[in-house]
Amino acid sequence: MGISTQPIYLQFKNMKDLKTQVLDKVWHDIERISLTKPITGDIIVDSPVHFIELALKKPTLYKACWVDNNGGGDYLFAKSEN
Numbered sequence: 001m002g003i004s005t006q007p008i009y010l011q012f013k014n015m016k017d018l019k020t021q022v023l024d025k026v027w028h029d030i031e032r033i034s035l036t037k038p039i040t041g042d043i044i045v046d047s048p049v050h051f052i053e054l055a056l057k058k059p060t061l062y063k064a065c066w067v068d069n070n071g072g073g074d075y076l077f078a079k080s081e082n
Contacts, residue, residue, distance in 0.1 A: 023072040026065055027079050030054065 012018040034043070034050045055062040066073045 019072065020075070023065065023075050023079075026061070026072075027076055 008015070008018055012021065030050065034047050037050075039046045039049050051062075064071050065076060
């Protein structure tokens with residue numbers, strides 16, 4: 001991109017901290033949407049449907065978070081268990 005990383009390090013400890021913050025925001029948005037936009041009223045059914053919708057609407061974000069080896073799949077899966 002040809003830009004300096006210095007502004008990133010002013011806001012975040014390191015790139016891992018930045019990645020964690022982005023993944024936390026993605027997870028928060030998924031939770032918010034899942035809880036405020038029920039489809040069937042059954043969270044067991046609605047949650048997977050919301051993930052499918054995310055994958056269809058924002059495939060690059062979905063792949064970056066859950067499919068890419070350097071993504072946040074393990075981190076997000078751990079958050080989902082809480």
